[in-house]
Amino acid sequence: MLQIVQYFSRTSPEIVEVPYPSESDNKIIIKTSLSLISSGTEKMLIEFGKSNLIKKALDKPDKVKKAIEKSKTDGFISTYNSIKNKLDESINLGYSNVGIVEFVGKNVKGFSIGDRVLSNGPHSEYISVPQNLCALIPNEVSDEDAVFTVPCAIGLQGIRLSKPTLGETFLVSGLGLIGLLTAQLLQENGVEVLGIDPNPERVKIAKKLGIKSLQLTDYNNPVSWCQNFTNGEGVDGVLVTAATDSNKPIEVAAKSCRKRGRIILVGVTGLNIDRELFYKKEISFQVSCSYGPGRYDKEYEENSHDYPIGFVRWTLERNFKSILQILSKKRMQPNKFITHRFFIKDALEAYKILVNDNNHLGILITYPQQKNIERTIKFNNHLPKINKEIDNKNVVSFIGAGNYSKKVLIPSFKKTGVILDKIVSKEGLGPTEIAKKFKFNYASTNLKEILDNDDAGSIVITTRHDSHSELIIECLSKNKNVFVEKP
Numbered sequence: 001m002l003q004i005v006q007y008f009s010r011t012s013p014e015i016v017e018v019p020y021p022s023e024s025d026n027k028i029i030i031k032t033s034l035s036l037i038s039s040g041t042e043k044m045l046i047e048f049g050k051s052n053l054i055k056k057a058l059d060k061p062d063k064v065k066k067a068i069e070k071s072k073t074d075g076f077i078s079t080y081n082s083i084k085n086k087l088d089e090s091i092n093l094g095y096s097n098v099g100i101v102e103f104v105g106k107n108v109k110g111f112s113i114g115d116r117v118l119s120n121g122p123h124s125e126y127i128s129v130p131q132n133l134c135a136l137i138p139n140e141v142s143d144e145d146a147v148f149t150v151p152c153a154i155g156l157q158g159i160r161l162s163k164p165t166l167g168e169t170f171l172v173s174g175l176g177l178i179g180l181l182t183a184q185l186l187q188e189n190g191v192e193v194l195g196i197d198p199n200p201e202r203v204k205i206a207k208k209l210g211i212k213s214l215q216l217t218d219y220n221n222p223v224s225w226c227q228n229f230t231n232g233e234g235v236d237g238v239l240v241t242a243a244t245d246s247n248k249p250i251e252v253a254a255k256s257c258r259k260r261g262r263i264i265l266v267g268v269t270g271l272n273i274d275r276e277l278f279y280k281k282e283i284s285f286q287v288s289c290s291y292g293p294g295r296y297d298k299e300y301e302e303n304s305h306d307y308p309i310g311f312v313r314w315t316l317e318r319n320f321k322s323i324l325q326i327l328s329k330k331r332m333q334p335n336k337f338i339t340h341r342f343f344i345k346d347a348l349e350a351y352k353i354l355v356n357d358n359n360h361l362g363i364l365i366t367y368p369q370q371k372n373i374e375r376t377i378k379f380n381n382h383l384p385k386i387n388k389e390i391d392n393k394n395v396v397s398f399i400g401a402g403n404y405s406k407k408v409l410i411p412s413f414k415k416t417g418v419i420l421d422k423i424v425s426k427e428g429l430g431p432t433e434i435a436k437k438f439k440f441n442y443a444s445t446n447l448k449e450i451l452d453n454d455d456a457g458s459i460v461i462t463t464r465h466d467s468h469s470e471l472i473i474e475c476l477s478k479n480k481n482v483f484v485e486k487p
Contacts, residue, residue: 001017001018001019001020001124001125001126001370001373001374001428002015002016002017002018002124002125002344002345003015003016003017003018003092003122003123003124003125003428003429004016004092004093004094004122004123004124004344004347004365005090005091005092005093005429006042006045006046006090006091006093007089007090008089008090008091011046012046012348012351013042013046013093013347013348013351014090014348015344015345015347015348016429016432017377017432018124018377018428018429018432018443019374019375019376019377019428019431019432019443019444019445019446020126020373020374020375020428020445021126021127021128021426021427021428021445022128022375022425022426022427022445022446022447023103023105024105024128024426025105025106025107025108026105026107026108026130026131026302026303026304027105027108027128027129027130027131028101028103028104028105028108028111028117028128028129028131028134029101029102029103029126029127029128030097030099030100030101030102030117030119030121030126030127030128030129030134031099031100031102031125031126031367031370032097032098032099032121032123032124032125032126032127032367033098033099033100033143033366033367034097034098034099034143034144034147034364034365034366034367035094035096035097035098035121035122035123035124035147035364035365035367036094036096036097036147036148036150036151036362036363036364036365037093037094037123037350037351037354037363037364037365038094038095038096038151039176039177039178039243039354039360039361039363040176040178040243040267040268041095042093042094042351042354043243043354043355044243044268045091045093046351046354046355047355089433090429090433092122092123092124092429093122093123094121094122094123094124094365095120095121095122095150096118096120096147096148096149096150096151097118097119097120097121097122097123097127097147098116098117098118098119098137098143098146098147099116099117099119099121099127099367100114100115100116100117101113101114101115101116101117102126107304108131108304109131110131110136111131111134111136115136116136116137116143116146117134117135117136117137118134118135118136118137118146118147118149118150118320118324119133119134119135120133120150120291121133123344123347123365125344125367125370126370126373128426128427130301130302130303130304131304132294132300132301132304132306132315132316132317133301133316133317134317134320135149135317135320135321135324136324137324138324138325138327138328140327140328140329140330141324141327141328142335144335144338144364145327145332145333145334145335146324146327147364148181148334148335148337148362149320149323149324149327150291150320151177151178151181152181152185152323152326152332152334153291153292153316153319153320153322153323154178154182154266154288154290154291155178155179155181155182155185155239155241155266156182156185156291156292156319156322156323157266157288157289157290157291157292157314157316157319158182158239158241158264158266158288159182159185159186159189159239159264160292160314160319161264161286161288162237162239162262162264163262164186164189164190164191164236164237166189166190166191167190167191167192168191168192168236168237169191169192169193169194169229169230169235169236170186170191170192170193170194170235170236170237170238170239171193171194171195171196171226171235171237171238171239171253171256172186172193172194172195172196172211172238172239172241173195173196173197173238173239173240173241173242173249173252173253174196174197174240174241174242174243174249174267175195175196175197175199175202175203175205175206175213175241176197176202176241176242176243176361177337177361177362178241178266178267179195179197179202179239179241179242179267180202180205180206180209180337180361181332181334181337182239182241182266183195183206183209183211184209184332185326185332186239187209187210187211188326188331188332192212192229193211193212194211194212194213194214194225194226194229194235195211195212195213195214196213196214196215196216196222196225196252197213197215197216197242198215198216198217199215199358199359200215201359202359202361203215205337205361212229222252222256223252223255223256226256227256230258233258234256234257234258234259234261235256235257235258235261236257236258236261236262237257237261237262237263237264238253238256238257238261238262238263238264239264239266240253240263240264240265240266240267240269241266241267242267242268242269243267243268243269244267244268244269244270245269245270246269246270247269247270247271247272247273248269248270249267249269250263250265250269250270250271250273250285251274251277254273254274254277254278254281254283255277257281257283258281259281259282260281260282260283260284261281261283261284262283262284262285262286263283263284263285263286264285264286264287264288265285265286265287265288266288273285290316291316291319291320292314292315292316292317292318292319293307293312293314293315293316294306294307294315294316294317295316300315334362335362337361337362338361338362338363338364339359339360339361339362339363340353340360340362340363340364341363341364341366342363342364342365342366343365343366343367343368344365344366344367344368347365350363350365375444375445375446375449376422376442376443376444376445376446376449377432377435377442377443377444378441378442379435379436379439379440379441379442379443392454392455392456392457392458393457393458393481394417394418394419394457394458395418395419395421395455395456395457395458396413396418396419396420396421396456396458396459396460397420397421397422397423397424397450397453397456397458397459397460398410398420398422398423398424398434398440398459398460398462399423399424399425399447399450399459399460399461399462399463399471400424400425400461400462400463401423401424401425401430401431401434401462402430402462402463404462405434405460405462406434406437406438409460409462410423410434410438411438413460414438418458419441420438420439420440420441421440421441421442421453421455421456422440422441422442422443422444422449422450422453422456423435423440423442423443423444424443424444424445424446424447424449424450425445426445427445428443428445431443431444431445447474451474451475451478451480452478456480457480457481458480458481458482458483459475459480459481459482459483460482460483460484461475461482461483461484462485465486468484468486468487469487471484472484472487
C-alpha cells in the first residue's frame with residue numbers, strides 16, 4: 001500500500017510502499033477514501049526538510065542545546081551520528097482521514113466493519129487508529145465535508161479555551177483554511193467576527209461568509225480597524241490562526257484587545273511577547289493544543305481510557321462529534337473550500353501547489369480501490385541467497401522497529417556479518433525504512449512470517465517489555481534461538 005512521508009533531511013515528501021498494518025486489540029483498521037492536506041503543518045515540515053543544517057539548528061535551538069550537552073558526555077562522533085540518524089528519519093504526513101472500517105479490535109467499542117469514519121490518520125491507503133481518535137460519520141454528512149472535521153476541531157478547541165459569549169466581538173488573525181473554519185464556528189457561537197489576512201483572495205472568501213475582513217498591507221492599520229468596529233473599546237478576544245515566524249500577529253492581537261481581553265494561539269507565530277502590552281490590559285494568553293484534551297496522552301490515545309464527561313466535558317473525540325453534528329445540520333459546508341484533488345499516486349503534484357500557490361485552501365488526496373493487500377514487502381538487495389549450506393543461526397530476523405533496535409542492536413548484529421532476513425512491526429513504515437537502510441530481505445507486519453520461516457534460525461526481540469514473555473515462548477516453540485533484553 002502507498003503512504004506519504006517527509007524525511008527531515010530531504011527537500012520534498014515521498015510516496016513509499018509499506019506493508020498493510022497488523023491487527024491490534026485496541027485499534028481499528030480503516031481503508032481510506034479521502035484525506036486532507038494540512039496547509040500549515042505539512043508546509044512547515046516540508047520547508048524544514050528543505051533547510052540546510054544551520055537553518056535547522058536555528059529553528060530548533062532547544063535541540064542544539066541538548067546536542068551540546070550530549071557531546072560533552074558521549075563525544076562528538078557519537079553525537080554527530082545520533083543527529084544524522086535523526087535527520088534520516090521520516091514523519092507521516094496528514095492528520096485528517098475519512099474511510100471505511102475493515103477490522104475492529106476485540107477491545108474496541110462503538111465501531112463495526114463497514115462503518116464510515118473520520119480519524120486523525122495520515123495520508124495512507126490503509127491506517128490503524130485507536131478508537132478515541134475516530135468518530136462515526138452521520139449519514140447526512142458527505143465524505144468531502146467530513147474530511148474537514150479535524151481542522152474544524154483544531155479551531156473549535158481554540159474557541160472553547162477563549163470562552164466566547166453571545167454578542168462579543170472576536171478577531172481571527174489569519175484566514176487560511178483553519179482560520180476560515182474557526183471564523184464560521186465563532187459565528188455559530190453568536191459572536192461578531194472580524195478577520196485579517198495579507199492574502200486578498202482569502203479576504204474575499206471571508207467576506208462572502210459574512211465575516212468583516214481586512215487585507216493586511218503597509219497602508220492598513222488593523223488595530224484602528226478593530227477599534228472602529230468596537231466603538232473604540234477593542235475586541236473581546238483574538239484567535240491567532242496564522243502560520244509565521246513573525247511576532248506581529250501577537251503584537252496586533254494585544255493592541256486590538258480590550259482590557260482583560262484574551263488571546264488564544266491556534267497557529268504558529270513568534271513569541272517574543274511585549275510584556276507592557278499584556279501588563280497594562282491584563283490580557284490572558286494561552287496556546288491551544290491540537291484538537292482537544294486527550295491529545296498526546298498515551299492512556300487516552302493508545303489505551304482508549306476516556307476522561308469522565310463530568311470532569312472533562314470536551315475531549316478531542318467529543319470535539320470531532322460536535323463538528324460532525326454541525327455538519328449534519330448543514331450549518332457549515334466546508335467542501336466549498338476544496339480547490340484541488342489528486343490521486344495518492346500523483347500526490348507530489350499536490351505538494352508543489354502547497355508550497356508554491358498561496359491561493360490554495362482544501363487540497364484532497366483520493367484513493368482508488370485497492371485490490372491486493374501485502375503484509376510483507378521483498379527487497380532486491382543482493383544479499384547472499386539463503387540455502388541449506390548456510391547455518392541458519394547466522395540468519396537473523398527482528399521483531400520490533402523502535403529506536404534502540406535501529407540505533408544499537410541492528411547495527412551491532414550487522415557488523416558481525418550475519419544475514420538480516422526479516423524485520424516485523426505492527427506499523428508498516430518503520431520496518432520498511434529499516435529494511436531499506438540495513439538491507440534486510442523483507443519488511444513485514446505479519447509476525448507469522450518470522451515464526452514460520454525455516455531460513456532464519458535466530459530472532460531478536462526488541463518490542464516493549466510487556467510483550468517479551470509471550471514472544472519468547474512463541475519463538476522457542478518454533479525452535480528459534482532468541483536474543484532479548486529485560487525478559
